[in-house]
Every structure is written in C-alpha cells, then in structure tokens.
Amino acid sequence: MDHLDALESQSIYVLREAFNKFDKLMMLWSLGKDSNVMVWLARKAFFGHVPFPVVHVDTEKKFPEMYAFRERYAREWGLNLIVDFCPPIEEMDPTLPPAARSAARKTYGLKNLVAKHGFTAIIAGIRRDEEGTRAKERVFSPRGENAEWDVRDQPPEFWDQYKTDFAPGTHLRIHPLLHWTELDVWRYVKRERIPLVDLYFAKSGKRYRSLGDQDITHPVASNAATIDEIIAELETTKVPERAGRAMDHEAEDSFERLRAAGYM
Amino acid sequence: MANAAQHLKITIVGHVDHGKSTLVGRLIYESGSLPDGKYEAIKAMSQRRGMPFEWAFLMDALQAERDQGITIDTTQIRFRTRLRPYVIIDAPGHKEFLKNMVTGAAASDAALLVVDAREGVQEQSRRHGYLLHLLGISQVAVVINKMDLVDYDRKRFDQVASEITQYLCDIGITPSEIVPISAHAGDAIARRTDRMPWYRGATVIETLDRFRLPPDAVDLPLRLPVQDVYKFDDRRIVAGRIESGRLKVGDRLLFSPVNKTARIASIEGWSVRSQPTEAAAGQSVGITLDEHIFVERGQIASHEDRPPVETNVFRARLFWLGHKPLAAGSRYKMKLATAEHQVEVQSVDRVIDVTDLSSRPSQSVARNGVAEITMRARSMLALDEFQRNHRTGRFVLVEGYDIVGGGIVSMEGYPDQRRSLTVKSQNIPNVESQITTEARWRANGHKSGILWLTGLSGAGKTTLAQELERQLFRKGMHVYVLDGDNIRHGLSADLGFSPDDRAENIRRVGEVAALFARAGVVVITAFISPYRSDRDHVRSTAPELFHEIHVKADLAECERRDPKGLYKKARAGQIPDFTGISAPYEPPVSAELVIDTGARDVEGCVADLVEYVGRQFALS
Numbered sequence: 001m002d003h004l005d006a007l008e009s010q011s012i013y014v015l016r017e018a019f020n021k022f023d024k025l026m027m028l029w030s031l032g033k034d035s036n037v038m039v040w041l042a043r044k045a046f047f048g049h050v051p052f053p054v055v056h057v058d059t060e061k062k063f064p065e066m067y068a069f070r071e072r073y074a075r076e077w078g079l080n081l082i083v084d085f086c087p088p089i090e091e092m093d094p095t096l097p098p099a100a101r102s103a104a105r106k107t108y109g110l111k112n113l114v115a116k117h118g119f120t121a122i123i124a125g126i127r128r129d130e131e132g133t134r135a136k137e138r139v140f141s142p143r144g145e146n147a148e149w150d151v152r153d154q155p156p157e158f159w160d161q162y163k164t165d166f167a168p169g170t171h172l173r174i175h176p177l178l179h180w181t182e183l184d185v186w187r188y189v190k191r192e193r194i195p196l197v198d199l200y201f202a203k204s205g206k207r208y209r210s211l212g213d214q215d216i217t218h219p220v221a222s223n224a225a226t227i228d229e230i231i232a233e234l235e236t237t238k239v240p241e242r243a244g245r246a247m248d249h250e251a252e253d254s255f256e257r258l259r260a261a262g263y264m
Numbered sequence: 265m266a267n268a269a270q271h272l273k274i275t276i277v278g279h280v281d282h283g284k285s286t287l288v289g290r291l292i293y294e295s296g297s298l299p300d301g302k303y304e305a306i307k308a309m310s311q312r313r314g315m316p317f318e319w320a321f322l323m324d325a326l327q328a329e330r331d332q333g334i335t336i337d338t339t340q341i342r343f344r345t346r347l348r349p350y351v352i353i354d355a356p357g358h359k360e361f362l363k364n365m366v367t368g369a370a371a372s373d374a375a376l377l378v379v380d381a382r383e384g385v386q387e388q389s390r391r392h393g394y395l396l397h398l399l400g401i402s403q404v405a406v407v408i409n410k411m412d413l414v415d416y417d418r419k420r421f422d423q424v425a426s427e428i429t430q431y432l433c434d435i436g437i438t439p440s441e442i443v444p445i446s447a448h449a450g451d452a453i454a455r456r457t458d459r460m461p462w463y464r465g466a467t468v469i470e471t472l473d474r475f476r477l478p479p480d481a482v483d484l485p486l487r488l489p490v491q492d493v494y495k496f497d498d499r500r501i502v503a504g505r506i507e508s509g510r511l512k513v514g515d516r517l518l519f520s521p522v523n524k525t526a527r528i529a530s531i532e533g534w535s536v537r538s539q540p541t542e543a544a545a546g547q548s549v550g551i552t553l554d555e556h557i558f559v560e561r562g563q564i565a566s567h568e569d570r571p572p573v574e575t576n577v578f579r580a581r582l583f584w585l586g587h588k589p590l591a592a593g594s595r596y597k598m599k600l601a602t603a604e605h606q607v608e609v610q611s612v613d614r615v616i617d618v619t620d621l622s623s624r625p626s627q628s629v630a631r632n633g634v635a636e637i638t639m640r641a642r643s644m645l646a647l648d649e650f651q652r653n654h655r656t657g658r659f660v661l662v663e664g665y666d667i668v669g670g671g672i673v674s675m676e677g678y679p680d681q682r683r684s685l686t687v688k689s690q691n692i693p694n695v696e697s698q699i700t701t702e703a704r705w706r707a708n709g710h711k712s713g714i715l716w717l718t719g720l721s722g723a724g725k726t727t728l729a730q731e732l733e734r735q736l737f738r739k740g741m742h743v744y745v746l747d748g749d750n751i752r753h754g755l756s757a758d759l760g761f762s763p764d765d766r767a768e769n770i771r772r773v774g775e776v777a778a779l780f781a782r783a784g785v786v787v788i789t790a791f792i793s794p795y796r797s798d799r800d801h802v803r804s805t806a807p808e809l810f811h812e813i814h815v816k817a818d819l820a821e822c823e824r825r826d827p828k829g830l831y832k833k834a835r836a837g838q839i840p841d842f843t844g845i846s847a848p849y850e851p852p853v854s855a856e857l858v859i860d861t862g863a864r865d866v867e868g869c870v871a872d873l874v875e876y877v878g879r880q881f882a883l884s
Contacts, residue, residue: 001546003270012548013491013505020492020561045503047550048534049496128340135340138367156363156585156667158370158399159658161599165665181342192535240302 004188007180011038012045013160014139014176015123019051021164022121022172026053026082028110028264031066032211033196034125034177037185039077040194041176053117054079057109059086059102061213069197084113097250099216100258107262111147114171123174124264129181131242133256138163139178145169147262173264182241183234190227201225210242218244270477271342275353275369277396278378279388283409287378287447288341288352289319291468294454297343319447347473362391362632363585366670369396374403374475376468377428381414381444385427387619393428394618394634397435398581398672400654404432405441405471411460412446418462434621441471481545484508485570487648487656489601490519490563494550501532501550502559507601507655509567511551512542517565519557520646520682521574526553562603564646564656572646572656574682576797577610577850579638579674580659584629586668590637590661591628596668598639600647600659607661610638610850637671638848649675677847679767681797704784708742711881712784714777714806715873718793718852719815720844721830722822724861724869725790728815731870733788736877744780746773747790761841767798774802781809786881794843796850811880813873814855817862819844 001009018025027042027050029035042050056070074081086109092101114122128135138154140162155163166172177185189196199208206219207230220243224230242248248255255263276284292298310317341352353368369375375396379389396404406428414420421444432439444463445452451459452467466474486509494501511517511528518525531540532550543549553559564572584590590609598607614623615635629635650657650672661669705711715732717725729745736743752759755772759765770793780787793799803810822844823831834842841847857876859869 001544006546009505009546009548016491016503016548044534045548046494046496047499047501047532051496129342154364156670157367158670159655159660161660161667161670163665163667165662167665 004184004191007184008041008044008188010179011041011176014162014174015042015045017162017164018121018123018140018174018176019046024118024120025123026055026117026119026121027123028125029054029056029070029079029081030125030211031056031062031070031197032125033185033189033200034127034180036073036194036196037180037188038123038125038177039079040192043077050077050079052080052123053082055082055084055113057086057106057113058083059105059109059213061215063197063199063211063214065197065199066211069195073195082113082117084109084116087112096257097247097254099246099250100254102213102216103247103258103263104261106264107147107258110264111262114147119171120166121172121174123176125177126175126264127177127180127182127185129241131248131255133259134178137175137178139175140164141173141175142166143171143173143262147171149260149262151260183231186227186231186234190231200230202229208244210245212245216246218246220244271349271351272374272472272475272477273351273353273372274374274376274472274475275372275401276376276378277365277369277392279380279383279386279392282378282380282383282386282389283447284378285320286318287376287407287409287445287453287468289321290447290450290453291352292341292343293319294450295343295345295469345469345473350472362395362583365392366395366399366583366585369401370399370670372401373478374405374472375401376471377404377406377432377439378409379406379424379428381408381410381420381424384424385431389428390431391618391632393432393437394435394616395583397437398583398634400650400658400672402437403475404437404439405443405475406432406439407443407445407468407471409445409447411444411451412449416444416446416451416460418460421463440474441466443468443471481508481653481655482510484545484653486511486517486566487572487601487653488517488549488565489603489656490559490561490565491602492561493559499532499552500556501552502565503548503550504565504602505548506543506545508545508653510542510544516568517553518568518571519559519563519565520572521644522558522563523682524557524559525568526555526557528552529554562601564601564603571682572648572653573675573680574644574646575675575678575680576642576644577638577640577678577795578645578647579613579636579676579678580671581636581674582629582634582661582669582671584631584633584635584669586661586663586666587631588663588668589628589630589633590635590669596661596663598641598659598661600645600673601656603645605641605643605645607639607641610640612637644681647673649673675763677763677841679763679795679798681767681801683764683768683771701782701784705883708784710741710786710883712742712781712786713809713811713881714781714802715786715788715811715813715877716777716793716799716802717788717790717813717815718799718855719861720817720819720822720849721792721842722825722827723815723817724866725792725815727866728859728861728869728873729788729790731866732873732877735870735874736786741786741877741881742784743786743788745788745790746777746780751776763795763841763847766841767795770795770798771801774798774805777802778806778809781806786877792843792849794847794849796853799852811857811876812852812855813857813859814852816851816858816860821862 086105092104126134138157202222202225207222208219224233278284306321307317343350408421408424425442443452451457454469487507488504491504513528515528516525529552592609592612595608598605612626613636615626616623648656657673660667719725733743733745756769759769777787777789833839834845843849
C-alpha cells in the first residue's frame, strides 16, 4: 500500500463506521476540492452508492461555476442532494469582524437544517493541516446542544475506537479527511481523476486555493493551471492554504470563535 | 506500506513544563517547515501582549492555551527532515489531560520522552513512559532538556540519564538514544554545538531519522473484523478492514465466534481497473461469499487453521480515564475491533503504582490509574492476546456516552474455549440406545448422575469422593470415582497442565462422566476444574444429570493442609500455573451443593453428601 492507499483506506473505515452507527447521518458538500474527494470516498466505501443525504448549506454567494458544478454532479453521481439557505447577515453576532460575521451565516444555516431534519451526525471534510484549531479536532467530534465545540474537554480517541454514543439533543461531527494534507488531496484528485470547479486553476496569474463565498474569498497569485502544476507549487510554497480566506485573518481568534460556535 | 515517502508518526511526551512544546516549535523552525510569516507573526503577537517570545507559541494557535500556558490538547504538526516527512503529535503533560496524551500516543510509531535536566524524572515522566509501554509503543528515545539551565553540565546529564534509563528498563523499554538538548537555545536539535563539546551522540533529528517505520502486519494470521454487511444492490457485501494477514478469492474463511465458514466468491471494488483477487493488511475491503451464512458486524473472519481465541473471560492490563473509579462488579460496554459486548469486571487483580512500579491489591481503579483486571462477558468473544496481535488484542470500555478506559488482552491462566465449543466430527448421527437411562435406573434401584466436586487443591475433594463412594457402595449403589489418578495416567496421558491442556482434560472427564451416568452409574469426579466455563460446558453435555458441588476451603487453609506438598513447591516457583497461586480459581456461582470443609470435619461433610444423594437419586 502506498501513502494515498493508506489514507483512502482509513477514510473509508471512518465513513463505514459513521454509516453503521448513525441513521440520521448526512454529508456536507461545499463543492470544494475536499468535499468532492469526500463524496468520491463515500462512493468507494459503499461500492458506487452514497447511502445518506448530501447537503449543501447555501449562502447564495457562491461563484456561478460552483452552482453549475453542483447541479451537474448531483445528477451524475446520483446524490440525494439537500440544499438549504442561510439566514441574513443582520441576524449574526455584530461583535464578530465583518468577514467572520458573514461566514457565521453558514453556522446558523447548518444549525437550522440539522434541527429541521433531525440529523444526529454530520460528515464534514475538514483537515488538520488547514488551520490551528482544526489541528486539534477528533475524527468523531461531539457538539453540544447549541452545536458548540468544547475544545478544552474532548473525548479520548485511540485505536480507531470512536465516540459513537451521545446525549439526546447533541450531535457528532465526523471528519474522514482529518489526516489528509492539501497535497494529499491534490495527488488523490489526480490519481482518481475527480472533477473539480475550474476556479482552482490559474487564469491570468491568479487562482483560488480555497473556495468560500465570493465576497470573502480572494484568489492567490499563481500560474498553476493544471493539477501537476498545482502539486509542484504546493511542494515548495510556504503560503498557508487559507491565506485567501478573509475571516481567518481579521483577528487572531476570529476563526477559533467561529468554530467554538459550531462552524465547520 | 513500505514507501519511501511514508510518514513517521511521533509523539512527544513528558512531565508538564519540561519543554515539549518548545521542542516542537524548535524542530519545525530548524527543519525549515514553517509557513512564511508565521515566525514573524507570532513574534509580533508576543510583543503586542508584552510577553517574551516562546517557541511553544508557534503551535499554540488557540487563545485558551496561551492564557493557561499549557497545551490543552493533542496537536498534530507536520515537518520533514532530509530523510522523510513526520507528523508530530504534541501531547500535553498536565495530569488532567492524560486522555489527550493517550489519544496522541496511541496513534504514534515512536515517542520522544522529554525530561527537564534540573527537575529530573518526575511523576508524569514515569506515567507517560509506562503508558507508552502499555500502548505498545516500543521505539522510545529520551531527550534531557534545558541543559542551558544546568550550565551544560555533563555530570547532571549522566545522573538524569541513568535515572530514566533505569525506570524504562524496569518496564521493558530500552531507549534508542538519550540526547542532551536545549530546545530554547537550539543545542543538539539539528546540530551539535560547542556548548556541549562532550556530547558526540545523535542530535534530535538524527534520532528521529533512526526510528523505523512500523512493520507490516501482513505476515500475521488473517484478521478481518466485520464492519458491516451491505445490500445496496443484488450483491451481499461483507465489508471491513483487514487488520492483519492477507486473503484471496477462493479462501475459506472462518467467522468467529459463530464458527461458520464460507469461501470468498469475490473481492468487490468501485472505480477500479479490474476486480482485485487478493487483498492484505491495511486495506478496507468488501467481499462476497459463496454460501449465505449468518454474518454480522463484530465477527472476526480468519483462516480456519489460525483462528482467534474464543473465550468469555480474559485478563487485561488497563488504563482508566473515567471520573468514576472502575470497580470489581461494574458493568461496561466493551468495544474490541468492531464488536461490542457487555462485560463485567470480575476482579481487580492489582493496581500498579507507576512511580515505583509497586502493586497492591485493590477493589477499584481511580482516574488515570493503571491496573490488571479480569473481565467476564455475557457472550462468547473472539479476540487475540495483545502480544500476538495488537489490533484484535485491545479494547476500550464505554460508560454512559464516554470512552472511559483502554486495555490490552492477556489470556494468562485462561484456556482458549474454542476447542470445547467446536465439534470437529460433524455428520455423526446420535445413536439412540434401545435401553433408556430410566430403564437402567429401575434395574439398579436408583437414579444416576454426575457429582462434580470442584475446589482448590487440598480442599478435600479426593478424601470426600473416596469416603462417599465407600458409603454409597455399601448401600448397594452403582458408584464410581473419576479422579486425577485414573484419568491422568490413561485417557489424558497426553496432556500437561497448561490452561489449554487443563481445559481439554476437563472436557474429556466430562464426556466420560456423562457416559457413565447414562449407563446408570453415580459418578463422582474429583478435579480442581478451576474454570467456570469448563464446568458450564460439562453441565451442557448432560444438564439433567449434572450436580455441581463446591468443596470449599479458603486458600490459607488449603495451603496449611498441603497434603501433597504442592503449595510449597508452587510458592517456590517450581510449579507453573498452580491454581490459587499463579492461576485463577473461579468458584461456582450457583452450585447445587456447597460443602465447607473448613467449617466441618470429614464425617460431617460426607454425611451431608450422603443425605443429598439420598434425596436426589431415589426413585420416586
């Protein structure tokens, strides 16, 4: 087994654990590279099927290319797609910096959707290497009654035995890509030929390294127009992946505050 | 998984404030793995807060951590040396966060244990060392940190080094290197400095590069714990991850503990160029079978010739994370591979003090404690000894919603019950005798059955059996004693005294006793028969004829009597697996009769037995 095989096998194990343990299970699909890899892994784990709903929490501010991508592949991959919308920004915590406040809409959109459908487990495509607080995550990570994350008292997690029991009213976040890196994702996309939105590929010296809402996501300077060029770029770059995500950089703890409140 | 670019996962453990986070920060910086601007950003942040720059800040992206000054959770950081990439799992040293340390360390291939040169070996240094051993992490190196604060004194280094080496050797860990460093000043991290000219050993980075990648589990016997069974379409796919060994299409698989077999018809795959025909350890697979046998999550598939152990009782070395102490008699949900079972703590055998490795008897294990316990399950389990297979030889306990402990399995003193469960000669019809047992009873003038005497060596089984036989014979009854003398020399002459052999001996005695009883004889057996499972098995072969009689005397009394001088030899270590001393005795839970030989003399005890036989064996 090579490195990618080992990552794939571990993720499949996690997805199968989640599917076995939870009836009210769903997968978040943000339309970005990581969540496409995650849907792909689910199809591998379940032999061509995705046996739970795939949910897009829509801010209605995504790039048009992303919406087109969603419609096409939901159909081609036979996904049980649920789209739900986020509350307006006026309802968000006004003490948050502007971009974080905008991102918080997604937290509340997700909370409403979870309540509406009674989901008890949410599969999300976050990775440890993306950002400091995500580095501390568990694979099966409990959330409180208000979806809050208690980073100070996380459950033990060892020997691939996960927390699968939880109190009524709380839910679990399941992170099958937690152990992947950005480079791993790109190498896997290449090996498996997984389709992606073409905003990731450079046009006129700029490309998106991470995709969020149009108003709070900025392209980075790059000439990498193919997967191979992106891989070569990432092998040498020291620019962090989320450099183009405004909400991470407004204040040193803004992303942490978002996550503690239930952001992905 | 041999691959040049394979990551090595290392964990850094040690007592609180001995400098783990500083070391990690320094390692990342010196290996050139920091993202641009990170070092400067954190320096600026420190200045803004009016604090001196600390290397540990590099990792502590969380506000709460900086405020408290301790790492509150496991963090994973990547860096690479010229040799290969690493994932560092930074585990906290604070006592309260042992669960995080376990979380981090359990996922590692190797460990660095950090010890402060000034403070020397502290409680958490020992506890973490012990847990590494318990978690099965065999590659450990020590770094003696803060050498700058002891003036790079070689004598101090030697002192601390010998102290920690002694402790680790006592628990079975041989440190690969002991490196004097200053994480703060940067000595012996990436290069040796002239501040410690006396040190010519490996740097921390060289030490890391000398660790080996984990060995493949493909050469161990096949273990495929069933994770799920899918019926999304016309295929019935058994899904799971191969934990060890390999399999191929056509192999006959044995599913334990149900002991059903079937052949692999196919290995399924999605988005693969061609259907695979074989698979090996580490792969998450799906297979179809040639026969529709009962398969469900929790079973372990193996090849028939090297199956896992089957048992409902086992020993474990355990670390406890629960707020409520673990106590004898408590019940928990146990997760082992993909199986879940209800288990009860039969006994807490000893609680280990990790600071001096002494142990003491106790009825309970407190939070963050380590102990040896005996567990009993309501149902039959399939498992391996941890020594033989890590992945199917370890488990976690769940109480309420939480994982509260982890343990590793030992079968020391207990037999594999597979043999007594598995009927090898199938397809042999039961030949019904023309003469019923009841007809024999009428001819003999009394009922028949098995009087199964069980108890410690020296409790008085043989004495009582022989006297009872004499008295019943005089009353004209058909009676016979089976004991070690007439069984061990003939029927079981091929067996020794290991747990497996003892279990097999008892199985044979049980079968013979059942034949005697069906032939109309009152059979008295006099065997220690220490395992409840063995006695229960005999009972199940002839439930209507079986009478379990506990010949009771406490260990001290038996040892005082010591009629054959065996206890003396056992205490001297000359007899291994001696019941009561180095092997367990499990008293009956619901014996038909208890004879307390400590409280009554032989005459009185035999009178009780004769009275019992008179009541139970008379024809109505």
